[in-house]
Amino acid sequence: MTKQRKVILEELHKVTSHPTADMVYEMVRKRLPHISLGTVYRNLEDLADQGEIRKLSIDGTRMRFDGNPEEHTHIRCIVCGRVDDIHFAPTVSMQDSISDNGYKILGHKLEFYGKCSECRKKDEIMKAKEKKRKSKD
Amino acid sequence: MTKQRKVILEELHKVTSHPTADMVYEMVRKRLPHISLGTVYRNLEDLADQGEIRKLSIDGTRMRFDGNPEEHTHIRCIVCGRVDDIHFAPTVSMQDSISDNGYKILGHKLEFYGKCSECRKKDEIMKAKEKKRKSKD
DNA sequence: GTAATTGCAAAAATTTTGCCTCATA
DNA sequence: TATGAGGCAAAATTTTTGCAATTAC
Numbered sequence: 001m002t003k004q005r006k007v008i009l010e011e012l013h014k015v016t017s018h019p020t021a022d023m024v025y026e027m028v029r030k031r032l033p034h035i036s037l038g039t040v041y042r043n044l045e046d047l048a049d050q051g052e053i054r055k056l057s058i059d060g061t062r063m064r065f066d067g068n069p070e071e072h073t074h075i076r077c078i079v080c081g082r083v084d085d086i087h088f089a090p091t092v093s094m095q096d097s098i099s100d101n102g103y104k105i106l107g108h109k110l111e112f113y114g115k116c117s118e119c120r121k122k123d124e125i126m127k128a129k130e131k132k133r134k135s136k137d
Numbered sequence: 138m139t140k141q142r143k144v145i146l147e148e149l150h151k152v153t154s155h156p157t158a159d160m161v162y163e164m165v166r167k168r169l170p171h172i173s174l175g176t177v178y179r180n181l182e183d184l185a186d187q188g189e190i191r192k193l194s195i196d197g198t199r200m201r202f203d204g205n206p207e208e209h210t211h212i213r214c215i216v217c218g219r220v221d222d223i224h225f226a227p228t229v230s231m232q233d234s235i236s237d238n239g240y241k242i243l244g245h246k247l248e249f250y251g252k253c254s255e256c257r258k259k260d261e262i263m264k265a266k267e268k269k270r271k272s273k274d
Numbered sequence: 275g276t277a278a279t280t281g282c283a284a285a286a287a288t289t290t291t292g293c294c295t296c297a298t299a
Numbered sequence: 300t301a302t303g304a305g306g307c308a309a310a311a312t313t314t315t316t317g318c319a320a321t322t323a324c
Contacts, residue, residue, distance in 0.1 A: 002297080002298080002304060004304080004305070020288090021288080021289080022288080035305080035306080036305070036308095038289090038305080038306070038307075038308090039304080039305055039306070041288095041290070042290090042304080043304095045290095057194050057195050057196060057197055061194075061199060061200060061288075062287085062289090063197065063289085075240050075242070077240070078243065084238050085238075086238065087238070101212060101221050101222075101253070101254070102253065102254030102257075103212050103214070103249070103252065103253050104251045104257055105250075106215065106250055106251040107249070107250055107251070108248060108250065109247070109248045109249075109250065110247050110248075111245060111246045111248075112242050112245045112246075113245065114241045114242040114243040114244070115240065115243065116238070116239065117238070117239030117240065120239075120241055138323090139279060139280080139322075139323070140322090141279080157313090158313080158314080159312095171281075172280085172281080173281045173282060173283095174281095174282095174314090175280080175282075175283090175314090175315080176279080176280055178314065178315070179279080179280085179315090180279095182315095198288070198289065198313075199312085199314090200313090200314085
């Protein structure tokens, strides 16, 4: 456990925002200005392998990282892309069987998507403006 | 609807293997040898926007594409990475409400993971070899 | 004929890797 | 001191984009 790895893990525990590797790099750089991006990638990979953190493939083309390694459910905003944890836990059954595809099922990932409160607010502001504009015509 | 887009869609309908953009490119190239990768990317993007296909962020760092736009559940092999459709349908409720995070929920993605039959077979072969090796000691 | 789309190539974005140096146990 | 990890930079991988030429309607 090097200084670098310790700080990466600490910073990841501070947030619930599921940052990308680059975001983690920026967070960590405030405390360790000489750390390199390669080190961040290597440690995130190692930490995920050891089950200390989780790698999330939910945001298009880049990985996000979650300081909470326990199984939990996410919710992603389809407008701005932010990913939050969800605090009610819908249960999904049928996990410890072998499926019709011949798979031995080991677990599942559940992700909801929708619009976050900020993006919904923006929508309403847009709608209000639209209405105003129309009433002027 | 250009020839290129038509062929891309057709090829995607032929398979259930959830190919990457590059795989789609290779599939399409057999029929349209001069198509460019950029065109494949642009069309996959457009088709997904129109709801004709689905973009899947389940395989690490690159997108996969699904010719079946309907909501359905996937299963991914943690060993070889292949992604199949799942034919039993676990239901997940609580979609048309607003969650504790202030999100307006619009839908969900459910993905199981486990070991595919091929990788389980390989495991067993490995185990058998291991046993044989030990008995020799 | 006009607007949209393609092919090509360059650029951008993200992740991985090699290699030498430095830190840790 | 030896082993493993870090820093840096180059390379690899994946995706996006600009632009001239072509195609679809």
